[in-house]
Amino acid sequence: MKNILLISIGLLLFSFFPFFLLKQDSHILIHDNLDSEFIYLHILKISGNLFSYNNSDLLLNIFNGLNTFYIHSEFSLIRILFYLFPSFWAYILNSLLIRTIGIVGICLLVRDFGKSIEIPNYLLIVVAVSYALLPVYSLYGISIMGQPILLWSFLNLKNRKRHFISYFVIFLFPFYSHFAMTAPFILITLLVYGVYVIIKKRTNSSSFIIGVGALFISYIIANFITIENFLQNNAQTHRDLWKNNYPDIESTIRLIAETILNGQYHAASIFGLPILIIALYSIFKKTSKWKTIFHFIISIVLIAFYYSTYRYITVFFEDSLHLLTTFNFNRFTFFVPFIFYLLLLTFYSDKKINRVLLYSLTWVFCLGNIYFNTELKYSTAKLILPNQSTQLLPSYNSFFSPALFNEITAFIALPQEDYRVVSLGIHPSIAQYNGFYTLDSYQNIYPLEYKFKFRKIIQAELNKNNVLKEYFDNWGSRVYLFSSELQESCYVDCPKYFSETIQELNVDVISLKQMSCKYIFSSVKIINAEQIGLELENMFEDDQSFYQIFLYKI
Known part of the structure; x- marks a missing residue:
C-alpha cells in the first residue's frame, strides 16, 4: 500500500505541473470562487485581518465597512496558507494539500477496512488519483476530500483501535472544512449511524460516540465567533429576505436526475453513469454484494430527491420556519461524490460482477471525473496548445x-x-x-x-x-x-x-x-x-x- 500511496501522490504532483509552469496564467474557476470565496481571503490578507477576531473590526474595502464576522471560517487552516504565501500560490498549495489528503484517505480505507476488495494495484491508483482530482471547490477545504479519512477514523473508533490518530483527525477536520457545507450533515449522519449501531448491533460504541462529541465540540471551537454572533446579533441580514419561488414539477424531476447522474456542482460534478450501470447490473443479477450496493444507490436517490424538493419545503414553511430558507439544509449532496467511490470499491469486493465490465467502466468513470475538472483541463490544454487557448476562458492573471x-x-x-x-x-x-x-x-x-x-x-x-x-x-x-x-x-x-x-x-x-x-x-x-x-x-x-x-x- 505504501508504494500505491507514493505513486498516487506522485501522479497528483505531476497533474499540478501546468499550474506550476503557467503560474498566474493558469485557468482558475471564477464562479463562486475568484468572485467570492477567494477574494474574501485575499481582502482579509491585504487589510491585515486574516487573524483578527474582534467583532468590531471592519473591512473598509467592502461596503464602506463590513464586519469581519460576516466572513466565515475564522479559524480555518487555509488562512495560514494565505498568510504565508501570495494569494495565488496559497490557492494552488491548498488545492494540492486537500487532494493529497483525499488520496491518503482512500488508501487508508482500502488498507484497513477493505480486506475483501480485490482491485489491481494500478486501478486502485487510478481510483485514488481520480478521487483527488474531482472538481471540488478547494477553498471549502477537506469538506469532500477529507471524507475518506474521516470515515476511516470513525471506523477505527467503532472497532476500538487507533484511538489517538483517529481523535486527532476528527478534531482537526472542522478547522479545515466549511462549517455550513459539512457540519450539520456529517453530525446528523454520524448520530443516526451511532444510534443504529447501539440499538441494532448492540455493540460497545462508546469510542464512536465520544468521536461524534469531539467532532461537535471541534466545530464549535473552529466557528465560535460565527456561532456566537449568530446567537447574539439581532441585526437583520439580507438572508432574512431570501425567498424561493415555487418550483415546477418538470424542473424538479430534471434536477433529481441531474443530481443522481452528475452530483451537485458545488459538491463536485461527477460522471455517475458508469457506476449506476454496474450497480443496476449487480442488483439485477443478485450478486453477492447487491444489498450493500442497493443501500448505496438508495442513499444517492434519497439525497437527490431531498435536495431537489427542498424548495417545496422552504416555500411551505417560509413564514413559520424561516431558518429553512436562510440556511440551506439540503447539502447532503456533499456526500454524493464519496458515496459513488464507495460504490466503486464495493464492486471490487463482489466476485460475481463481470471483471471486463467493471475494469472498463472504472476507467470511464475515473477519467470522466477528471475531465470535469476545468481548472486542470483548461490549464493543461493551454500548456500543450498555447496558441489555441480559447479567449472565452480567462486565466487568473487576465481575470484580475x-x-x-x-x-x-x-x-x-x-x-x-x-x-x-x-x-x-x-x-x-x-x-x-x-x-x-x-x-x-x-x-x-x-x-x-x-x-x-x-x-x-x-x-x-x-x-x-x-x-x-x-x-x-x-x-x-x-x-x-x-x-x-x-x-x-x-x-x-x-x-x-x-x-x-x-x-x-x-x-x-x-x-x-x-x-x-x-x-x-x-x-x-x-x-x-x-x-x-x-x-x-x-x-x-x-x-x-x-x-x-x-x-x-x-
Missing part, C-alpha cells in the same frame, strides 16, 4: 488584470482609501483584488440595511427586468451595479471581445456620490453617461487583460 488596474490607479493618482468605486459588467472582486474600496461585492451574508441602501441605486434597472428584480430581491448576495441591457448578453462578465454598449443606464448617481463613490469601472461603454452625470475619463486596455475598462467619474 493587475497591470491594467495599476494603470488605472496611477491615472487616478489618489490614495485608494480616499474614494469608493463600483463596477459594471465585471465582478467587483477584480477591483477588490487590486486594492480598490468597493461599494459593490458578492457576499454570502451582510446587513439587510445595506441591501436596501444599494437597492435604491439600481432600482430603476431592476424595474426594467423582472428576472433581475427577483434575483436581487429574493436572493441578493450579488450586490452588483446591474444593467438590464447586459442581462441578456454578457450579464456581469463582459470581456473586451464583446461589442456591447449600454444605451440607457438608469442608476441613482446622487446616491452613489453620497456614499463617497467617485468612479465607475465599466467594461462596456455607457452611451448616456453625460445625461446621468458621468464623465468618461479614459479607456484602458492591454493584451494581458480579459477586459477593457471605461473609467467614468461621478
